[in-house]
Amino acid sequence: MRIVCWKFIRNFVPTKVNLCIKKVAGDPICNRCYLFLEDVVHVLCECSYASQIWLALQIREPSNASSLSFQDWLYQMFNINGLQHIQTIIIAVYAIWHARNKLVFEGIAIRIEESIAFIRSYCLDLNLTQSRLSSEDIIGPSRWIAPLDLFLKLNVDAGFDPSTKTAYVGVIIRNKSGAIMGAMCARRERILSSFAAEACAMVQGLRFAMELGFADIIAEGDSLTVIKKLNSKSRDLFEISTYIGDAKSLARRFHTCRFVFTRREGNRSAHAMTLESRKYAEEMFWVEDAPGSVQSIANEDRRWLDPP
Numbered sequence: 257m258r259i260v261c262w263k264f265i266r267n268f269v270p271t272k273v274n275l276c277i278k279k280v281a282g283d284p285i286c287n288r289c290y291l292f293l294e295d296v297v298h299v300l301c302e303c304s305y306a307s308q309i310w311l312a313l314q315i316r317e318p319s320n321a322s323s324l325s326f327q328d329w330l331y332q333m334f335n336i337n338g339l340q341h342i343q344t345i346i347i348a349v350y351a352i353w354h355a356r357n358k359l360v361f362e363g364i365a366i367r368i369e370e371s372i373a374f375i376r377s378y379c380l381d382l383n384l385t386q387s388r389l390s391s392e393d394i395i396g397p398s399r400w401i402a403p404l405d406l407f408l409k410l411n412v413d414a415g416f417d418p419s420t421k422t423a424y425v426g427v428i429i430r431n432k433s434g435a436i437m438g439a440m441c442a443r444r445e446r447i448l449s450s451f452a453a454e455a456c457a458m459v460q461g462l463r464f465a466m467e468l469g470f471a472d473i474i475a476e477g478d479s480l481t482v483i484k485k486l487n488s489k490s491r492d493l494f495e496i497s498t499y500i501g502d503a504k505s506l507a508r509r510f511h512t513c514r515f516v517f518t519r520r521e522g523n524r525s526a527h528a529m530t531l532e533s534r535k536y537a538e539e540m541f542w543v544e545d546a547p548g549s550v551q552s553i554a555n556e557d558r559r560w561l562d563p564p
């Protein structure tokens with residue numbers, strides 16, 4: 257990402273105006289609006305595609321953009337919008353440039369909403385990766401803890417394949433003696449990030465628990481960010497928020513539902529269920545049962561239980 261920005265700053269990128277100067281291309285007009293010369297500042301600031309993206313991201317642009325060099329424009333963007341938006345601005349510059357290349361070289365028009373979704377999910381992933389790194393020492397149980405009394409424990413996990421945008425969801429429900437009450441696995445397509453996959457897994461888990469008629473649930477996952485968001489009252493604009501919203505409204509339909517963070521060691525059975533989902537094209541459900549590989553991990557979890 258830094259390399260891309262640096263290239264722009266040096267004005268090395270082959271915009272049509274640059275190519276004309278070098279006598280490569282004959283026509284310096286913008287391929288999108290056909291109104292203006294295509295230089296870097298036009299593509300990234302003036303052209304309506306760019307300005308609609310800045311508007312949607314609530315990033316303000318300098319009023320005199322057209323009279324600025326790219327360098328000065330970028331400097332002013334950082335200045336006007338503040339340090340906390342530098343990351344968004346750089347990712348958006350990259351996305352707008354990528355959309356321009358797709359149009360010019362392949363004739364493919366990337367919709368504005370697609371670019372915005374890309375920018376938001378990229379920013380979110382960066383932020384979450386940073387927060388995950390800094391929260392690695394967080395204190396959470398490092399083994400599976402059985403629920404108390406009438407509660408059932410729902411463990412969820414997700415694997416994510418970014419190349420196919422597929423989430424592999426695993427869910428297991430156990431009672432206070434560690435007996436398996438239900439398990440399910442599923443694939444979900446068109447998932448934008450690993451965090452969306454984790455949030456999606458929680459939604460699937462809650463639906464499954466509800467279908468089995470359970471009333472009091474401890475819902476546990478190993479994505480701290482997702483659990484924090486599920487427990488927070490505030491809403492965010494990013495793409496996992498639909499799953500967070502769905503999970504919160506499902507949770508209200510239980511008699512009791514609490515969201516709890518566990519370390520990965522406490523979530524091994526759910527993780528094993530995500531591996532099962534790679535074997536099946538369809539959703540799979542087990543009632544008072546689970547695949548053999550998962551049963552043996554669940555049995556290991558039970559060894560920690562106090563004798564009745």
Ligand SMILES: [Zn+2]
Pocket residue numbers: 286287288289290291292298302303304
């Ligand atoms: Zn244009």
